[in-house]
Amino acid sequence: MxxxxxxxxxxxxxxxxxxxxxxxxxxxxxxxxxxxxxxxxxxxxxKYLINLTGEEFPLVTNLELVTILKRLGxxxxxxxxxxxxxxxxxxxxxxxxxxxxxxxxxxxxxxxxxxxxxxxxxxxxxxxxxxxxxxxxxxxxxxxxxxxxxxxxxxxxxxxxxxxxSHNSSQKIFGLNSVKFAPRYKQWAGFNKSKCPSKNLQREICMIGVKTLPEIVNKSYGRALAVNKFPWTFEPMAWDCMMTWHHNRKVQELKTGTIDPKFYQNWRNASKT
Incomplete structure (x- = not known):
């Protein structure tokens, strides 16, 4: 270190x-x-402190994180x-x-x-x-x-x-006042492994593996800052896939200068549910 x-x-x-x-x-x-x-x-x-653990993966790029914090006001x-x-x-x-x-x-x-x-x-x-x-x-x-x-x-x-x-209308559209926003994405399963896609639990929370990736990138992206219980040693292929996904979004941001529209769409969907 x-x-x-x-x-x-x-x-x-x-x-x-x-x-x-x-x-x-x-x-x-x-x-x-x-x-x-x-x-x-x-x-x-x-301006902000965000606490993290050693078993998490970011769901947002740096540009998306800065955007979130600015709109928190x-x-x-x-x-x-x-x-x-x-x-x-x-x-x-x-x-x-x-x-x-x-x-x-x-x-x-x-x-x-x-x-x-x-x-x-x-x-x-x-x-x-x-x-x-x-x-x-x-x-x-x-x-x-x-x-x-x-x-x-x-x-x-x-x-x-x-x-x-003090907030403008764009913040209401973004949904930052919605209780659906969470600092972390977690899959709570209690003690029931059948509810966990990876079939592995740690303190009642699912360990994130390959089978959870579609849920993360399609629905949970834009609703939380990071994924919890995602150690790279559990299913390394899942970590590699997320690294590629995260990198590609950063490259796209550099090309377009804007955030992926899906990020905002997931916010709107979260505020409606």
Whole structure:
């Protein structure tokens, strides 16, 4: 990894405080906080943070990603909120949260504006919540959701801070206010392998293989930023196909100077369903 960083010194760096990450442990959120702290100190020009895992593949080109973020108008992407069941609350959250906050749950995958990241690092609400959640498993599934979906948290760029009247009509057409947009494409199958095209599950999510590719490139392209549970070691041919697909779209963008119309069409279809 250090050798790779030397090849790309201007935009790639290792975290100054590396964390030994264990699934379901607070270490996962601690690692993200370490990167956030480094990013704030490293540059004053970036506008969005998007967290990724080591088993994902981008569904968008760089041009498409920039287009999405511009049309968000400064808004965070934190999906949900998902219902917090009594079972979930007993296992993963304290009986009461500070500052009158209500419990919420979301995906671990987010896109946050710079002001939101600064809030996480410096606000009293955030620090108190982090100190509390470090004693509970899967804190990353609650932390971002609690801040995003509680109006009294005053979380920057959240749905409560977002001003829809500042958006133009093209954003409504693009469908960025639709709940169908997701930071990640995932195939949830529970524990039923018959619902999974690849017949392989990891924590109730399908591993992405060759049989899933038609769904990804025809229907899910334009509806999420990346594909989750897609390690190149599982079915390497699927990874090679996606690499070719992604590369061809970038080449087409260079030729035409525009984004593939299918990208926008899938957005419109998602907002109707």
């Amino acid at each position: 250090r050798s790779l960083v030397k090849c790309l010194p201007n935009n790639v760096f290792l975290a100054s405080n590396p964390v030994d990450v264990k699934w379901g442990n607070f270490s996962l959120l601690r690692a993200e906080l370490s990167c956030m702290r480094d990013l704030l100190a490293r540059s004053g020009t970036w 400064g808004r965070n992407i934190v999906d949900g909120p998902y219902k917090v069941t009594d079972k979930h609350k007993v296992r993963r959250l304290p009986d009461e949260l500070p500052f009158g906050l209500k419990p919420f749950k979301s995906s671990t995958h987010v896109a946050l504006c710079r002001e939101a990241v600064n809030y996480i690092m410096n606000s009293n609400i955030s620090k108190t919540l982090l100190n509390l959640l470090q004693h509970y498993p899967f804190a990353e599934e609650s932390f971002f959701a609690i801040l995003e979906h509680n109006q009294n948290a005053n979380f920057p760029c959240s749905r409560h801070q977002f001003q829809p009247e």
